[in-house]
Amino acid sequence: MYDVMIIGAGVSGSACARELARYKLNICVVERAEDVCCGTSKANSAIAHAGFDADQGSLMAKLNVQGNKMMEELSKELDFEFIRNGSLVVCTREEDRRNLQALLENGIANGVEGLRIVEREELLAMEPNISDEAVAALYAPTGGILCPFGLNIALAENACVNGVEFKFDTEVLNIEKTDGGWKLVTDNGDYETKVVVNAAGVYADKFHNMVSNDKMTIVARRGDYYLLDKTAGKHVSRTIFTLPNEFGKGVLVSPTVHGNLIVGPTANDIDDKEGTNTTRAELDEVTVKSAVNVKNVPLRQVITSFAGLRAHELGHEFHIRELPEAPGFVDCAGIESPGLTSSPAIGCMVADIVSGILKPEKNPDFVGSRKGIVRPSEMSLEERNELIKKEPAYGNIICRCEMITEGEILDAIRRPLGAKSLDGVKRRTRAGMGRCQAGFCSPRTMEILSRELHIDMSQVTKSGGESRLIVGTNKDRI
């Protein structure tokens, strides 16, 4: 019998797990994928939104602003990449100025600090590649960019070292009421728990509707992106937004924390909750819309495209509460954008709700800090040489584009909740995220995975399950 079972190891579930680890509780996270950060948390704009556009008085607005404020300290505590680069919402038509003003007022009411309107001249000085049509912009100095994998993995790793159990490749199929709480029926056995936290992303409505008559609908709202090479990373230095509309924040152009340029997303409601494919039509829309605010976006430098699914709840609000009709069942649902930004605050809110139910003691052994993977490419030559003398694997470059060493990949595999697949290594180290998109390093990373996990090369997968990369090996042919 667990005290708490959390469905989903995305950024929401992982943030909840980490905050709940501050208490003496027996906690388990169940995740249908092979790793953390396999759902929406791995495919988004990676912006720490300032919080000016969420509706005044909404939970979304409150948690966005709180999460944004927490992000800087958290990034130091858990060692993931975060830069407060600021953001600009660009207005290209005089008649839209009143919308910009309304956004400013909404942001001030939401408690966003430092907001102001900048006029064209100042805007051009800030961002020389801004569109010739731009008349003014809303500047939010608290806006930021972060590594979404880094945040999600750091939260989960820290929860794990503080005693939270993670069950991967475990899909929750059904939820049943028991005398002491709930039974989770999974494809990997049944588990009993006093409290359930429903952090299942686009599938959170399915679990909510199993225990409640007050039905919820979550629609998958797809967003397509282009990711550009680092040669394009300085095209803008702040995150450039369009004025938001009923479909959200529109197409943005932004640097990433790793020095690339990200352009997107679209917003298209689809029926398939697994539909993370990009489409020609949506990518063309990205091309057209990105040119409205930023000129000469160097789209010839595209290195990859991808799509993510927003868990769009019809009322466009976060649903975080214990259901009165299902005591011990806590929804963490409808976590669409700004869910990444809000995640630290979401974790705190869910921990408050759960500790209110179970009244646990504090965990005196909780360790809040965590050190990420050592990065030789960020060291001075002297430091790097010292490291290589001690650990020669840090002198063996595996991914040439991102300059990732064997030492980093070994660390990614060996650390708590370590990588088990090519994508797991990629999200932890960036091996395969560069210009050649893993063309060169895949076989070399596979060899390391095979060696470290004591599995045959033919068993190494891209992302768990049946996603094996090769059929048979030389050994089989002999």
Ligand SMILES: Cc1cc2nc3c(=O)[nH]c(=O)nc-3n(C[C@H](O)[C@H](O)[C@H](O)COP(=O)(O)OP(=O)(O)OC[C@H]3O[C@@H](n4cnc5c(N)ncnc54)[C@H](O)[C@@H]3O)c2cc1C
């Ligand atoms: C296009 C796009 C752009 C975005 N941009 C931003 C942004 O710039 N800034 C920002 O703050 N937010 C942004 N977001 C929102 C943010 O990415 C999400 O709010 C956040 O990642 C949601 O995290 P989650 O943990 O709730 O969901 P997920 O990351 O989807 O995690 C849910 C997990 O539950 C698991 N699961 C589902 N069903 C089951 C089951 N039956 N059994 C076991 N496990 C299950 C899934 O495998 C998954 O790992 C964006 C989203 C999209 C799609």
